[in-house]
Amino acid sequence: MTAATGQPTATRPALRHRLAERGIDRALLLLVPGLIFIAVLFLYPFLYGVGLSFSPQQGGGPFANYRKFFDDPYLRNTLWTTFRLALPAALINVLASIPMAYKLRRPFRGKRTLTTLLVVPITLGTVLTAEGLLEYLAPAGWLNKTLLALHLIDQPIELVHNYWGVLFSLIITGFPFAFLLTMSYLSGIDPTLESAAATLGAGWRERFRFITLPLLAPGLAITFCLSFVLAFSVFPSAFLVGDPSGRTRVISIAAYHAALEQFDFSLGSTIAVIMTVAMLIVIAAVLAWRGTLYKGASGGKG
Amino acid sequence: MTVRARQFDELRLDGVSRSYGGHAALAGLDLTIGCGEFVALLGPSGCGKTTALNCVAGLLPLSGGSIWLDDKRIDGLPPERRDFGMVFQNYALFPHMSVRRNIAFGLRMHKVPKAERDRRVEEAISLVQLNEHAAKFPGQLSGGQQQRVAIARAVALQPPLVLMDEPLSNLDATLRLEMRTEIRRLHQTLGLTTVYVTHDQEEALSLADRLVVLRAGSVQQIGTPEEVYAHPANRYVAGFMGYRNMFELDVIESEQARVVLGGDGLKLRGVNCEAISSGRAVAAIRPEDFVVGKAIANRLEVGVEVVEYHGRDQSVQGRLRTGEAVHFRTDQRLAPGDDVTLSVPEERVLVFSPDTPPPPTEASG
Ligand SMILES: Nc1ncnc2c1ncn2[C@@H]1O[C@H](COP(=O)(O)OP(=O)(O)O)[C@@H](O)[C@H]1O
Numbered sequence: 001m002t003a004a005t006g007q008p009t010a011t012r013p014a015l016r017h018r019l020a021e022r023g024i025d026r027a028l029l030l031l032v033p034g035l036i037f038i039a040v041l042f043l044y045p046f047l048y049g050v051g052l053s054f055s056p057q058q059g060g061g062p063f064a065n066y067r068k069f070f071d072d073p074y075l076r077n078t079l080w081t082t083f084r085l086a087l088p089a090a091l092i093n094v095l096a097s098i099p100m101a102y103k104l105r106r107p108f109r110g111k112r113t114l115t116t117l118l119v120v121p122i123t124l125g126t127v128l129t130a131e132g133l134l135e136y137l138a139p140a141g142w143l144n145k146t147l148l149a150l151h152l153i154d155q156p157i158e159l160v161h162n163y164w165g166v167l168f169s170l171i172i173t174g175f176p177f178a179f180l181l182t183m184s185y186l187s188g189i190d191p192t193l194e195s196a197a198a199t200l201g202a203g204w205r206e207r208f209r210f211i212t213l214p215l216l217a218p219g220l221a222i223t224f225c226l227s228f229v230l231a232f233s234v235f236p237s238a239f240l241v242g243d244p245s246g247r248t249r250v251i252s253i254a255a256y257h258a259a260l261e262q263f264d265f266s267l268g269s270t271i272a273v274i275m276t277v278a279m280l281i282v283i284a285a286v287l288a289w290r291g292t293l294y295k296g297a298s299g300g301k302g
Numbered sequence: 303m304t305v306r307a308r309q310f311d312e313l314r315l316d317g318v319s320r321s322y323g324g325h326a327a328l329a330g331l332d333l334t335i336g337c338g339e340f341v342a343l344l345g346p347s348g349c350g351k352t353t354a355l356n357c358v359a360g361l362l363p364l365s366g367g368s369i370w371l372d373d374k375r376i377d378g379l380p381p382e383r384r385d386f387g388m389v390f391q392n393y394a395l396f397p398h399m400s401v402r403r404n405i406a407f408g409l410r411m412h413k414v415p416k417a418e419r420d421r422r423v424e425e426a427i428s429l430v431q432l433n434e435h436a437a438k439f440p441g442q443l444s445g446g447q448q449q450r451v452a453i454a455r456a457v458a459l460q461p462p463l464v465l466m467d468e469p470l471s472n473l474d475a476t477l478r479l480e481m482r483t484e485i486r487r488l489h490q491t492l493g494l495t496t497v498y499v500t501h502d503q504e505e506a507l508s509l510a511d512r513l514v515v516l517r518a519g520s521v522q523q524i525g526t527p528e529e530v531y532a533h534p535a536n537r538y539v540a541g542f543m544g545y546r547n548m549f550e551l552d553v554i555e556s557e558q559a560r561v562v563l564g565g566d567g568l569k570l571r572g573v574n575c576e577a578i579s580s581g582r583a584v585a586a587i588r589p590e591d592f593v594v595g596k597a598i599a600n601r602l603e604v605g606v607e608v609v610e611y612h613g614r615d616q617s618v619q620g621r622l623r624t625g626e627a628v629h630f631r632t633d634q635r636l637a638p639g640d641d642v643t644l645s646v647p648e649e650r651v652l653v654f655s656p657d658t659p660p661p662p663t664e665a666s667g
């Protein structure tokens with residue numbers, strides 16, 4: 001890892017230069033603290049957990065826990081439930097942030113205020129958002145009261161303690177991240193590209209479709225991955241505004257239940273590993289798609 | 303050559319103005335451009351050239367005035383409905399499209415049928431001699447090649463008007479000369495009406511049929527290269543056209559055509575360009591118009607300070623006894639510390655009134 005002090009031979013360039021050619025030089029030493037940090041705080045617990053998942057407390061061979069997870073519908077379905085929440089939430093967050101960020105990409109009066117308002121939910125945290133949603137969407141909450149008063153509905157619609165409550169909560173907490181990321185990716189695209197397209201006869205729809213969107217797509221893929229991971233591991237909202245023992249029993253609840261309520265740490269680890277693998281599969285799929293896109297410079301400050 | 307410009311009679315700018323928060327970047331530009339003409343907007347960085355071009359292209363809304371194409375008012379149209387080709391200073395090539403697709407973009411937007419589109423793209427590609435690079439992406443091209451793509455993309459649509467914003471400013475000196483000839487050749491073969499923006503007076507003089515000299519958003523002079531070069535309208539234009547020496551002196555004697563200035567032990571007789579009769583005035587002289595040694599009239603005693611070697615001749619900076627710097631060129635060998643006598647023919651001394659309009663703002667372009 002350290003730069004070498006090898007003897008330069010007559011024909012070959014010094015080892016130091018050959019290493020530098022491959023991007024290996026002393027600057028890499030700067031990574032050492034980060035790598036130690038990752039090893040101690042992330043890699044070790046992770047590998048420990050993986051090991052634990054293959055040594056079931058009830059015996060039955062290394063794969064007993066994995067078999068148990070996929071045989072037991074109550075456990076297996078948590079995976080499906082999680083996907084059903086995380087995929088739409090991530091997709092909606094990314095799709096909603098595109099037009100919003102596109103409209104707001106140029107400076108205008110009041111831009112800061114608007115951006116701040118959109119970003120406030122980040123600072124609220126999941127618990128506060130969940131409480132707000134309970135107030136607002138509950139059968140006796142303002143929304144139902146208003147709709148009832150307007151005679152738009154006959155009886156309160158159920159929006160909390162079920163799938164919808166969790167989905168709303170995931171969107172509210174996840175949108176600001178998606179929006180900020182999309183915004184920064186957009187600001188990396190040179191605005192004169194759109195001007196050039198305009199002088200060539202492209203209206204705003206064509207400019208968006210043929211210029212901005214293709215240049216933005218790799219960034220959107222990353223945004224989607226991060227939004228998905230954020231939504232996939234979400235736990236408090238499934239508990240607070242969902243139906244944690246039934247329709248919104250997500251995989252993180254199952255892991256929590258196994259490890260900290262039944263004290264089967266091995267099964268808990270197994271569920272956590274399955275969760276990680278499931279996330280990695282989705283991310284790998286998205287990144288594979290991203291690999292097919294143009295990813296070079298987009299002319300802007302990014 | 304079937305790439306041909308669409309025809310019109312004239313493009314008229316009528317008091318076109320643009321201001322940014324109270325600061326006028328362009329103040330009442332009046333200009334009529336005939337079909338097939340090559341007009342250069344010339345001025346230093348920040349004088350409003352890009353602003354003017356963007357106003358014509360429709361990329362900036364006007365804050366005053368109007369733009370007419372023959373008898374059609376076009377300043378309300380968005381850029382995509384004006385059909386003017388534009389070459390941007392940074393080229394603005396679409397990085398995710400090949401050279402061929404970049405050039406085809408405008409034709410695709412105009413729904414030109416595929417067969418004709420392909421034919422016209424190939425034509426534009428051979429016009430700028432990029433045939434072997436047609437499948438490459440902009441990131442794989444050199445600056446000069448990118449420049450050619452930008453031009454081909456702008457002309458493939460056969461626009462009635464092509465706007466170029468300092469297209470050569472990012473190129474090195476050799477390439478700049480080469481592309482200059484190229485642009486002139488394109489203009490001649492295609493008969494493209496062109497508005498060309500530059501801060502380089504040599505570029506403007508060599509390319510344009512007509513020059514528009516701008517300063518801080520207002521027009522200083524409009525004329526052919528010969529007119530502007532030989533008869534600058536004021537001190538500012540003279541400074542831009544290579545009159546590097548400016549001596550501000552008192553008017554001693556003035557007739558219709560000639561004026562005599564004096565003061566500080568200096569006496570200069572020159573051409574009365576602005577009908578000056580009294581007060582202060584400025585004598586403008588080009589470095590290459592000085593003659594070393596022969597003291598006929600218009601005599602200056604100069605101490606040599608800096609000598610720059612230029613091959614055939616040298617560029618010398620000297621100083622008058624009063625402390626004012628003098629720039630001149632000579633093929634004589636001079637060394638710092640030498641004392642020389644300079645003279646200049648009176649028809650080569652242009653006398654202007656001291657600057658009245660505000661000094662040029664040192665803004666970024
Ligand atoms: N978006 C803008 N906001 C405020 N001022 C601007 C803007 N664009 C240009 N200006 C100002 O307008 C003047 C002319 O700019 P520009 O047309 O770009 O000059 P040039 O192209 O001749 O270098 C400059 O003083 C510049 O500072």
Ligand SMILES: [Mg+2]
Nearest residue numbers: 351352353667
């Ligand atoms: Mg400019």
